Every structure is written in structure tokens, then in C-alpha cells.
Amino acid sequence: MSYRVIAACLLVFSLVFAGVGLIHAQTVKGKEDAKKEDKKEEKKDEGKTDEGKDEKKDDEKEEKYLTHHEAEETMEAMEKAWNKLKMNLKNKRGDVVAEQADIIADHAAKFRKYDGEVLTGDEKGKKARDQKDFKEWLDKLEEAAKEISKQANKSKWDKVDEAKEKAGDTCGACHDVYQPEEED
Ligand code: HEC
Missing domain, CATH: 1.20.5 (Single alpha-helices involved in coiled-coils or other helix-helix interfaces)
Known part of the structure; x- marks a missing residue:
């Protein structure tokens, strides 16, 4: 090679x-x-x-959502404040009216954590708190209650009455749709 x-x-x-x-x-x-x-x-x-x-x-x-018991307590406190508010409005006790209105506003805010469900219709079984109308009623109630408080402190009774109508409308409107039947 x-x-x-x-x-x-x-x-x-x-x-x-x-x-x-x-x-x-x-x-x-x-x-x-x-x-x-x-x-x-x-x-x-x-x-x-x-x-x-x-x-x-x-x-x-x-x-942290409300337990059933907390939801009832919130609403019971709401009703108590609402009744006191109406009573003291008759007597034109602005300071007490404002105080009760503040309680209602606080409890309306708290109720955004309601854990109950939609009872009927297409959205049945979904959370009530996620529904547009439910949220709007709570917003309206909180806003109106704050207005009551503000105007009551200034003894502007016409404006208090106006806001009180608005607040009162939300209670029944929401209950008609979202309050479950009373269980025994
Ligand atoms: C956005 C909806 C909504 C608004 C607004 C609302 N509620 Fe309620 N309320 C409920 C629901 C839901 C329940 C049922 C709570 C449960 O039993 O779980 C209830 C229950 C109640 C109860 C029964 C509580 C119990 O011990 O069973 C009272 C009293 C009450 N509401 C008062 C009021 C008053 C007074 C207002 C207005 C100032 C108001 N609510 C506004 C949704 C609402």
C-alpha cells in the first residue's frame, strides 16, 4: 500500500x-x-x-360567607333598625334616625356575603349574591340608608322621606325573589 x-x-x-x-x-x-x-x-x-x-x-x-344563622341575624338586625328608624322618623329624632340608618347600611354591605341560592328560574341553584338584581338591591339599600343618615342629621325631612321610600322598596322586592319559605 x-x-x-x-x-x-x-x-x-x-x-x-x-x-x-x-x-x-x-x-x-x-x-x-x-x-x-x-x-x-x-x-x-x-x-x-x-x-x-x-x-x-x-x-x-x-x-368568608355568612352561615345561615348569620344571615338571619343580619336580617333581624336590619328589621330592628328599620322599625326603630320609622318610629323615630315620626318623632323627628334626627340623630336616632341617622344612627339606625347607619346600622342598615352596614348590614346591607354585610349581606353581600349571603350564601343562599337562587330559588327558582334559570339561575336556580346558583348563588344569590352573584345575581345582578340581588346586588343592585343591596347597593340601592346601602346608598339610600346612607342618604337617610346624611339628611336626618341635617333635619332635611323631605329628603329623608324620599330616601326612606327607596330603601323600603328594596326589602320586599328582594324578599319576593330570594327569601326562602320559612322552615319549621
Ligand atoms: C338583597 C336582598 C335583600 C334585601 C334588600 C333585604 N333582604 Fe331581608 N332577607 C333576604 C333574604 C335572602 C332573607 C332570608 C335569609 C335566610 O333565611 O337565609 C331575608 C330575611 C329577612 C328577614 C327574616 C329573618 C329571619 O330570621 O328569618 C327579615 C325580618 C328581613 N329579611 C328584613 C329585611 C328588611 C327590613 C329589609 C329592608 C330594610 C330587608 N330585609 C332587605 C334578602 C334581602
């Missing part, structure tokens, strides 16, 4: 070896990269679950 052939063979061999080596290196690197990516993903996921937990905690803190 001439040295040329040998040289050519060596060259071919070295090229082949270099090629294999390169491919090998590439695959190893590829695998390592893939592993790194996996780890990154894992870390991201861990981050996500932590965030998720925090969100849940916040939800629990914020979204």
Missing part, C-alpha cells in the same frame, strides 16, 4: 471519529439541556403552586 492510501485512510478515519465525537457531544449536551429545562419547569411549577396557595389564603380571608 502506498503511503498516500494510508494517509487517505487515516484522514477518513479521523474524520469519521471526529464526526462521531461531535454527534456524541451534541447528544449529551442536548440531554443535559433538556434536564436543565425540566428543572426550570419544575421550579416554575413550584412557584406557581406557591402563588396558588397564597391566592387561596387571600380568598379564604376575604370570601
Whole structure:
């Protein structure tokens, strides 16, 4: 064999070896990269679950809904304040009227956490508190009660009467749709 052939063979061999080596290196690197990516993903996921937990905690803190008993208590306090308000309006006791109106406004706000369900119709079984009309009645009641309080403190009785009508409308309107039948 001439040295040329040998040289050519060596060259071919070295090229082949270099090629294999390169491919090998590439695959190893590829695998390592893939592993790194996996780890990154894992870390991201861990981050996500932590965030998720925090969100849940916040939800629990914020979204504490009324028990059935608390809902009844809220409404009973509302009625008591409402009756006192009407009585003291007759006597034109502005300070007491304002005080009772404030109680009503607070309890209307509290009742946004009502946990009861829609009783009839297409939305039956969904939460009452998520319904547009339910929320609007509570908004209207709270707003009107605040107005009563403000005007009563100024002894503006016409304006108090006006706001009182608005507040009073919401009680019956909402009960007609959302108050369950009295259970024994
Ligand atoms: C946005 C709706 C809504 C408004 C507005 C509303 N209520 Fe109610 N009310 C309810 C619901 C729902 C119940 C039933 C609560 C339960 O038993 O779970 C209820 C129950 C009651 C009860 C019965 C409580 C009991 O012990 O069972 C009284 C009394 C009452 N409301 C008074 C009032 C008065 C007075 C007003 C107005 C100043 C008013 N409510 C405004 C929804 C409303």
C-alpha cells in the first residue's frame, strides 16, 4: 500500500471519529439541556403552586360567607333598625334616625356575603349574591340608608322621606325573589 492510501485512510478515519465525537457531544449536551429545562419547569411549577396557595389564603380571608344563622341575624338586625328608624322618623329624632340608618347600611354591605341560592328560574341553584338584581338591591339599600343618615342629621325631612321610600322598596322586592319559605 502506498503511503498516500494510508494517509487517505487515516484522514477518513479521523474524520469519521471526529464526526462521531461531535454527534456524541451534541447528544449529551442536548440531554443535559433538556434536564436543565425540566428543572426550570419544575421550579416554575413550584412557584406557581406557591402563588396558588397564597391566592387561596387571600380568598379564604376575604370570601368568608355568612352561615345561615348569620344571615338571619343580619336580617333581624336590619328589621330592628328599620322599625326603630320609622318610629323615630315620626318623632323627628334626627340623630336616632341617622344612627339606625347607619346600622342598615352596614348590614346591607354585610349581606353581600349571603350564601343562599337562587330559588327558582334559570339561575336556580346558583348563588344569590352573584345575581345582578340581588346586588343592585343591596347597593340601592346601602346608598339610600346612607342618604337617610346624611339628611336626618341635617333635619332635611323631605329628603329623608324620599330616601326612606327607596330603601323600603328594596326589602320586599328582594324578599319576593330570594327569601326562602320559612322552615319549621
Ligand atoms: C338583597 C336582598 C335583600 C334585601 C334588600 C333585604 N333582604 Fe331581608 N332577607 C333576604 C333574604 C335572602 C332573607 C332570608 C335569609 C335566610 O333565611 O337565609 C331575608 C330575611 C329577612 C328577614 C327574616 C329573618 C329571619 O330570621 O328569618 C327579615 C325580618 C328581613 N329579611 C328584613 C329585611 C328588611 C327590613 C329589609 C329592608 C330594610 C330587608 N330585609 C332587605 C334578602 C334581602
